[in-house]
Amino acid sequence: MLKMVFKSAIITALSLNLALAAKEKKEQFNKQAEKDRIAMQKYYLLKFSDPLKKSAHFFPYVDTEDIRKNYIFPVKLEDFAKGVAAWYKPTRDQLAEFAEMPPYLLAVEEGEALWKKPFANGKTYNDCFGSPAVLDKYPYFDTQRNEVITIDQAVNECRVANGEKPYTYGKEDLEKIIGYMAMQSRGKKINVKIPSKEAAEAYERGKKNFYKQRGYFYLSCAECHVEGSGASIRAEKLSTTLGAVTHFPVYRIKNERLLTLQERLAGCWEDTGALRPKEASNELKEIEYFLYYMSNGFKLDGPDTRK
Amino acid sequence: MQKIFFSSLALIAFIFFGCSTKEDTKPAAVETKKESKTAETKPTLPPQKATEAEVKKALADAEAKYEEAKKQKVAWRYTHKRIADAKNAMSKGEYDKALKLAQEAYYESDQAIIQSQEAELTWKNATPQAILGIKD
Numbered sequence: 001m002l003k004m005v006f007k008s009a010i011i012t013a014l015s016l017n018l019a020l021a022a023k024e025k026k027e028q029f030n031k032q033a034e035k036d037r038i039a040m041q042k043y044y045l046l047k048f049s050d051p052l053k054k055s056a057h058f059f060p061y062v063d064t065e066d067i068r069k070n071y072i073f074p075v076k077l078e079d080f081a082k083g084v085a086a087w088y089k090p091t092r093d094q095l096a097e098f099a100e101m102p103p104y105l106l107a108v109e110e111g112e113a114l115w116k117k118p119f120a121n122g123k124t125y126n127d128c129f130g131s132p133a134v135l136d137k138y139p140y141f142d143t144q145r146n147e148v149i150t151i152d153q154a155v156n157e158c159r160v161a162n163g164e165k166p167y168t169y170g171k172e173d174l175e176k177i178i179g180y181m182a183m184q185s186r187g188k189k190i191n192v193k194i195p196s197k198e199a200a201e202a203y204e205r206g207k208k209n210f211y212k213q214r215g216y217f218y219l220s221c222a223e224c225h226v227e228g229s230g231a232s233i234r235a236e237k238l239s240t241t242l243g244a245v246t247h248f249p250v251y252r253i254k255n256e257r258l259l260t261l262q263e264r265l266a267g268c269w270e271d272t273g274a275l276r277p278k279e280a281s282n283e284l285k286e287i288e289y290f291l292y293y294m295s296n297g298f299k300l301d302g303p304d305t306r307k
Numbered sequence: 308m309q310k311i312f313f314s315s316l317a318l319i320a321f322i323f324f325g326c327s328t329k330e331d332t333k334p335a336a337v338e339t340k341k342e343s344k345t346a347e348t349k350p351t352l353p354p355q356k357a358t359e360a361e362v363k364k365a366l367a368d369a370e371a372k373y374e375e376a377k378k379q380k381v382a383w384r385y386t387h388k389r390i391a392d393a394k395n396a397m398s399k400g401e402y403d404k405a406l407k408l409a410q411e412a413y414y415e416s417d418q419a420i421i422q423s424q425e426a427e428l429t430w431k432n433a434t435p436q437a438i439l440g441i442k443d
Contacts, residue, residue, distance in 0.1 A: 036434070043435035212430040216383050216415070218422055222433045274419075275382040283380060 030194040033203050033293050040294050041077060044242045047230065048075040048087050062231050080243035081298045083306065087230070088237050091307075098305040104179060104251035107172070107258050108303065111180030114173060119162040125177070128158035135178075135185035135300055139192065139289050141199035148202055148285040151178055152260050156280075169279045175258035178249050182302035190246070190300060192293045203293060206286030215273030221265075221287070236307060245291050247304035258303060261288055357402040365409035366393055372416035381423040386415045 047058045051067050059067065070089045085092040115132055118124050125132070138151040155177055156166035167174035194200050213220045222241070224233065229240040248261045262279040265287055270276035277283050369390055376382040393408035431437055 036436070039435040039439065039441050042441070043439055046439070208430055211433045212423075213426045214381055214419075214423065216418075218426075220426075220430065220433060226435065227433060227438065270384060273384050275377065275384055275386070277380065 029196060029200045030203075030293075032200070033194055036207065037294055037296060040242055043226070044075070044080060044229075044240055045077060048073050050074065051087075051230065059230055066232075078298070080240055081246040081295075081301055083239050083244065083247065083304075084237045086240075086243075091237060094307075095305060102251070103253070103256075103305060104258055104303045107176045107251070108179045108183050111176035111178070111183075114177050115180055119159070119164050121162055123162050125155070125158055128154070128161070129181075131184070132181045133184040133188065135182055135302070136188035136191060139285065139292055141193070141195055141202060141289065143196050143199070146198045147282065148206075148289045150262060150280065150285050150288055151181065152262050153280050153285070169260070169263055172257055175249050175260055175263075178260055179258045179303045182249060182300065185300050186302070188300050190292055190295050190298050192289065192296055194293070202286045203290055205283075206288070206290030209283055210287050210290055213272070214269075215271075217271075217273040219272040221268050224268075239306075241291065241294060243295050243298050245288075245295050246298050246300055247302045247306070249303050250306040251303055253305065253307050261291075352400055355400070355402040357406040359397070359402060362393070362397050362402050362405045362409060365406050365413065366390070366397065369393070369409045369412040369416070372413050372420075376416040376419045379420060379423060381419045383415045383419050386412050386419075389415065 047054065051059055051062075051071050051073055052064065055062060055064055055067055072087050072089060072092070075087050079086040082092075085095045115125050135151060138154065139148050141147070142149050152169075152174060155174060159166055167177075194203055209221075211220055211222045211226075213223070224238050225241045225244070228238045231238055245261060248264075249258045250264070251257065252259050252264075260279075262284055265284045266276050266279050269284070373382060373386050373390060376386070389408050389412040393405045393412060396402075396405035396408060435441070
């Protein structure tokens with residue numbers, strides 16, 4: 001009897017140990033991503049702690065008079081979700097004026113109507129998503145399909161599964177529905193996970209594509225939005241990477257409509273002088289995955305207005 | 308009186324012949340203009356230094372290099388346009404222009420691949436860890 005008890009105790013202890021080891025191993029998939037996220041936060045907190053004192057290091061091409069007059073500092077971590085408005089007074093004032101009558105409201109209303117309109121088979125988006133307030137669950141890595149799934153893709157896959165044609169980027173219906181979903185998801189926290197080795201590889205590819213220079217200008221996304229963030233580009237200020245995804249889809253004044261992150265990323269890629277990749281391509285989805293991971297813990301605040 | 312009569316007759320004759328002469332010359336002037344216009348729209352090509360075979364080879368090389376760059380997701384924005392322009396120039400018999408465009412397209416894709424290889428080694432320098440000097 002004692003022998004039996006002893007044996008089962010050993011087996012239980014062994015299996016517990018194995019389970020713990022497996023859990024530990026599972027959690028390690030985001031080890032590098034966590035290091036990156038913390039370094040990103042450190043970088044921005046330091047950069048915007050005192051731009052005037054640190055101008056030589058972080059803002060070598062910004063007029064110190066501009067910093068003295070217009071920069072707001074120090075910037076709190078959660079304020080990076082506000083984009084340029086977090087640290088630049090003129091933009092903060094302009095966006096505050098836009099917020100009085102947001103230009104995206106009509107699109108969001110139309111998005112709600114599209115959301116509620118049944119498909120030809122009688123089902124609606126609710127049957128796919130359960131609720132429109134699900135943006136905190138995207139993007140995610142699908143371990144069965146071994147790919148990153150973005151919200152744009154999920155909307156289109158829901159349509160196809162219900163016998164409808166997928167939406168095309170730029171025709172606005174997709175953007176309107178996501179605008180409505182974003183509005184319903186406001187306040188939820190970004191919580192991107194890296195559940196497998198393949199997910200960690202996708203994250204790494206996304207990270208590399210974000211930092212890697214390309215095109216005939218030999219530029220990268222990071223050159224403007226990490227090292228260059230806070231500096232000027234023509235009459236505008238370059239936004240920070242940290243917190244940048246919280247307000248998507250954005251109503252871009254230049255385009256006079258809502259834009260999804262996929263469209264902005266494709267545009268950014270093209271601005272380097274490289275051939276524009278297709279929206280929802282693996283490269284762009286993986287950059288999105290990386291960017292959302294960097295903003296883990298930030299509250300969603302989309303849609304919002306940007307210049 | 309007679310003087311006035313003859314002088315008005317001379318004036319009428321002058322106006323008449325003067326006008327008729329002008330009328331005669333007008334179509335000729337239009338014709339010359341037409342001729343010059345035709346010459347403008349259909350210019351004769353100067354003798355081409357490049358041959359059709361050379362252009363075809365350069366185009367094939369440019370297209371192959373472009374496909375290679377595209378496969379690596381590093382192709383440049385307007386290279387496909389240069390290839391299309393080169394094909395268009397070749398179809399018009401403008402071999403020198405076509406050859407130049409095809410060579411430019413090849414150069415762009417070649418540079419895109421070279422720069423990507425270089426960026427593969429340097430992209431980590433742009434991360435916050437590298438900027439702040441944090442070791443991974």
